Amino acid sequence: MNPSAPRLELRHPERHIWEFQTEFGWREQYDCVAHCTRCGCCAQTCPIYQIKHQESFSPRGRNQTLRLVLEKKLNLTPSNPTLIALLESCTLCGRCTQACAGKIPTAEHVLELRRTLHLRVLPRLLFSFLRLRDVRPQLFAKLTRIALFLRRWKAIKLLRVLQFTKIPGLSWLNRLDDMLPNFYSSLDSILTAEEKNLCAVTAPTAIYLPSLEAEFILPQIARRTLDLIKKQQTPVIWRNFPTGLFAYIYADVYQSRRTLLRLMRRHTKTAHGKLPLVTDSIDIYLFLKRAPQLFRNKKYWQIRAQKLADCTRFVTDYLPPVQNTSATSVSGNIRLDSGSLFERENDILEQIRQICYTLFGKNFVECSYTDADTPAFGYAFSAQNCAEQIGLKTVEAIARTQTKKVFVLSGLAALELNYFLKRFYPAAQAQHVIHINE
């Protein structure tokens, strides 16, 4: 680490990441942005730039902002609306990194700038509520169940009729209400009596870390995941531990690191930290894979984080092998969207792409680099206007290719995409990728 390299904020170094894991090894923040040759390749892949066509909404602009800040040519002030729009508008999708020759982690840079400015991005109430999952998981679970119960009894509808959702800071309730499925079964009704008591398993062989949506909104994802894991490894234990992903994106690295440490300790306690951690959330998977970068200067913890990363599996690893027999039997086109944070090219995506080619043959439509695909994790609530336009563009691409089914790597992204499809192209439907060969 170069001690003389310019840094963002020297007062609270524990709240930041100074070095990133890149395709070319560890690179310091300043080194990363210095590798931007300003060629503009990233801009044309950015869903936001495709809508706004302004430099301040392009990944190149975001990287250059960080560079200018590091070079002390620009002051970071929360009062500058352009700067705030620049940082809030990023979907963190990682398409820019995919297009970049130097593989600059623009999403990480945006997060760093947000952390320095203490930019919360999410509406206050929603932020406080979701943060409970990290700090008070049991309370969060109870409150969520109550909220879902109230919604079933039309409480949000009532709030909407009474125009409570027009109160500033509550408008996200409208979007949330529209997005959630109208009918959903509770997790309890989907799990068997044995599975309900999964935490008590004595000699587990795998740990299932469910996503937020699998745990509360789309229990069929949890059901399918458990079925898939059980085909290879039994018994499975269920752990709804927080991972620190939320804090990593919406708060600071310090908090995220603490949550991650807790997870590492718990993982170690269970069968000496050797069990695979299976998750159905691509965001959790990618976050845990990059966990070592949170402990760059703490060798011991970095090794532990690397071990955790090595144990992490995405649920598609458990998909049964497919044979090239059903390629012709599919009616309508099939599309694959990533819908994940940070990255748009990784082994998982490549693996599913291969499965899609085998299963659907010519019916498989790849998402082209100019198509906007579904942004993830709260973007729909933080930048509603942009999310709406990106969603429409995605639907346009789906309709253009006459796609009937879209597989998405994240359950939340599938939910959001379904919300748009329902409105503009009901012929298509989005599903989590684990349902691919059901």
Add this chain to the structure above:
Amino acid sequence: MHIPLPAIQALQALVGPQNVQTDEVSLWLHAYDCSLSRMRPDIVVHIPSADLVAPVVQVLNRFRLPFVARAAATNHAGSCSTPLGGVVLNLSGLNRILQINTQERYALVEPGVITGQLQEALAPLGFFYAPDPASERVCTLGGNMAQNASGARCLKYGSTLDHILEAQCVLPTGETCVLSRQDTGTDGLGLLTGSEGTLGIITQLKIKILPIVPHLKTFLATFPSLEDCVQTVTDLIGKGITPRCMEAMDQLTAQTIEDFAHVGYPTDAAASLLLELEGSPEQIQQEEVLFSQLCQQNHVQKLYPALREKDRLKIWQGRQTAYAAMARLAPNVLVCDGTVPRSELPRTLRKVRHILEENQVRASLLFHAGDGNFHPQIIFDERNRWRTQQINQVAKLILRACVEAGGTISGEHGIGTEKRSSMLFQYDTPTLDLFSRLKHALDPNNLANPSKIIPVGYREKASVPTPIPSTVRQLTDRLQQLIAQKKPFYVTGNNSVFHLPKEHLSAQALDQVIDIDRDNYTVTAQAGISVKQLLRILSKQGLFFALPPTAGTLGGAFSSGCFPDFYSHVIGIEALLPDASYVRYGGKITKNATGYNLIRLFAGAQGSLGLVTQLTFKVYAKPLDPIICKPAKPLQKTILWRKIKEALDPNRLFQYPQEKPA
């Protein structure tokens, strides 16, 4: 620069307050392009509609504010930077494809349309747009026109200039005009193409589209030396074959690409040639046989034909990732684009490699083998200021080596601010003076993209002008006499088209063929030589050129406006201006993006702007389709021509035909 409040208010009233930005972040984010220059503007205006460009430019003229129009800002020469501060006009919002007419084979587009997106829209219709800059996925069509961009297909299809049919533009003073290929008189469209936004802002384009060629075949050949590689290309062109693309690279480049992309490039050969043939299957087969024979003659090591589409794409994927392969190695990549006559390529490349090694600079060396345009991609870290200065010096040495080899400092990237000082290597004072006068004629307030192209203080620094050839000397003396007498006159050749009655300044005495270059397939001839005589001389040599046997002279065919399709065959020009100064532009190079296109300035001008004394043009080993001869028409006095005429010939000594020939 201080921007007065009324100017900001006027701009806000026109484009809306949300489209006018003056905050620090926005200004810094419009300070750069893909080059090393970083210069902050004082205000950023996002243009939401093409109709608003003219009123905005008028406001900027009223307040004398310099402006730079830009869209994707991906150029390598610093053309989008704002050295004087002022206003950035962001045109990237003008990104609609307005019409694709496959019947008449054109597309109507706004300047902010990404070239790659147009290709994607054309592909399902069975058409394509021929210019293919390597950055086509990110650059815009307006930017392509402003820089006269070209790519691998340039040898066969020509550069952007050859594919623009019509353009709506806003002149630096705020007037709008439509420039078209159909116009008679000075080729304003050609002059504006490659002017880097210094002569006007393009607001709409009508571009030529072509049907997709269904059959392609790609080859990868390796040679023991660069000479053998280039000789194969020359021999191939000598046989009358123009491949779709011909790209080449040296050993170090092939190694770097292979390390990065793993596309199967052989790393043990001194030179690798990537070649693509197109046409009917029979034609491809014939050409393939000929190509492999020529390869054998020139000591080819290995010749890999791409048998499957997958292999073909893999070969080109390697070439396309060349920039990325370098960009991952260091924070910055400086891409030069010097161009030399094809025959000079091996010698120049060796010299460039020597320069690079001498200065311990790591760079890849790629070249468009057909047209002599090569791209050293130098990697460095701009944070190391000393090293950056050294790299800039190395780049200058490379550009000087290009000029010394009879080439140009820019084949496709343009000049901008980065290569401004290197213009002195290439042009003498009279030519730079003409550039400066052209700029002043169209932009008297020096507001449109100022401080670009023309070097600062060139009169003191420029090289001593090459003496006027003795054959032209007599004509110069006569011109000076006429200027002194203030006697208006006509410039004529054989006077076979307009049959002009008055005093003439005839170029008939200039009837020599200066040079026939069989290596580069170019001929340099004086303007007074008759076309028939020229055809006779060339046919004896087994060469063909674009003009049909007409009664007039070469200069007449070029200036009369009867053969507009001939302009794209002309690659070099020498001319006498109304003030008796002698200018030179171009040479034996098929690509040239250096300065204003003087060939197009004099083309079709009917002698109203000067006397063309010498032309260099392309010749071919096989007969061409005959060029259509259009009926002679009197000069069309476009706004562009009127302004230039006023600046170059204020006394109106150079007369021009006013009526149709009988």
